[in-house]
Amino acid sequence: MMKRLPDLEAWAIFSKVAEHGSFSRAARAMGMSDPTVSKAIGRLEARLGLTLIARTSRRIALTDAGRAALERASRILSEGEAVEDEAGAQSTVPRGRVRISAPLSFGIAYLGSTLPAFLDAYPEITIDFALSDRKVDLVAEGFDLALRIASLNDSSLLSRRLCTVRLLLVASPDYLDRHGMPTHPAQLGGHCALAYTGGASRTWRFTHPTFGEETVEPAVRVWTDNADLLNPALLAGQGLAIQPEFLVWRELRDGRLMPAMPEWSVAPLGLHLVMPPSPLRPLRVQALIDYLARELARAPWDVDRIRE
Template identity: 35%
Template sequence: MDRIDAMRAFVTVVNEGTFTRAADRLEMSPQLVSKYVSQLEQHLGVRLLNRTTRKLHLTEAGRRYHQRAEQVLNDIDDLENQLGDLQSEARGLLRISAPVSFAIRHMAPLLTGFQKSHPAVDIDLQLNDRKVDIVEEGFDIALRIGHLKSSSLIAKRIAPVRLVTCASPAYLAEHGTPQRPEDLRDHRYLRYSYMDQDATGEVHRWLQGAETHSAGDMISNNGDVLVEAAIAGAGIAVQPTFIAGSAIREGKLRVILADHEPEPMALYAVYAHRQLLASKVRSFIDFLDGYFGDPPYWDRFG
């Protein structure tokens, strides 16, 4: 016995006054409606209705059960309608995890534009450069930058992420401009601690080898700090253009070793499921698609 169906059959019988009218309302046979009510009574161990040839009479137990059961069914209907709204209209709290520097520089206009298009969606943005577990930590979506390895998660590529080797004009004037990766042995390196060593190419591998270059390196888990240090003349950095692009455009940094540019990475939107995707998540992914341009606006520095 389906208890909800049996409960609905009983409530409809009481409200309609007869099994026949209840059957018409529920679009089932009177025999099935009667069977549901009998099964419900057997399950509860009490008689809910006294049946005569002319009329139905509620027992005391039936009156009490009818009142509460009607409220339960209304609550279920309300809940299902609300969940239906979540699928048909973007609403509710959207929890997003994003890299620190990327989010600070590029996500405020994106989120503002998204909420203008979807005003019923609330945003909870958490910034972290570590790889979060979106299921365990309760995120709807994570933005990740890198070369994604296979996993059970769904990943949509949003934009390319170009890596450049750069330094300030003052630093290059003082220490010289490297023409080949092996020239980096005599330079200071501003190293990002989360950099993927296997994927960034020849320049990064030269800079990674401590024995190949001079003392005075700097390491940080934040790219903005390293870019600002490079602008100040502290050394050479390999950084994504979404961080370094504005400084390059303004002449504060110069791209070097352009012919040995590290392998590009990408910005991905990562989420847990493809099926029955909540409208708020689906709408955000659709909004992200093409938002940054091709090439992305941070790469338009010539």
């Protein structure tokens, strides 16, 4: 049978009574009533089968047992106060490790540049990044949060949408000069495709404001699970690919790549912060969530905004 836990509150009250030499003065100092203090001492004495404080109508005095117990009781009180002080400091000064999962290409391109300002603002927070296109299990794998570029399905996780990530069919001007600009998804069968395998489907789906939706399975020359690998082949005129705007916006801005089949669009994705289901989060985690939400709320790769 498990031993009962010690009555830590009563021992702290005992220490205060000994310090003030009076039940009533100790009660006032602690913001308690006299009966509450008296009952706490009574609980201790009943539990121990010993008298800790001898009472008379005019004064109190510690017994031998009370004097023997006072040093450790005072230590219990001081340790408890120290724990609360430290915990209180943590509630106002974020500290500790935050573990975050993020997509590999996006993390390398954008999260690294956000780190210095955050680390300056929160010197007691440590960040543990796990960069991978794998969809991690936040709860089972012990992550505090994740960044995901996706169309999120309903789940038990909490999420916060930060911005839109457009997906663009792109190619180099040289490639389009040699192979022609496609005007309909059906024409993509005669083109060389470079494809990211991170999605569940190997088909490309396009939408037109007049003609509706078309789905094609392109003739793919290169498959990869990391979209960064496709950019050099695109720039070298080896084919066309559907790329997230954040990976090609500079090339589009500089004219080294251009949109192909511009009247047809691919459904955009969202950049989301995803968190375990509990709404209660340590301050260090909330600090990083708020910071990333501010930094990424307006997509830094938004070509239309940059042109403005």
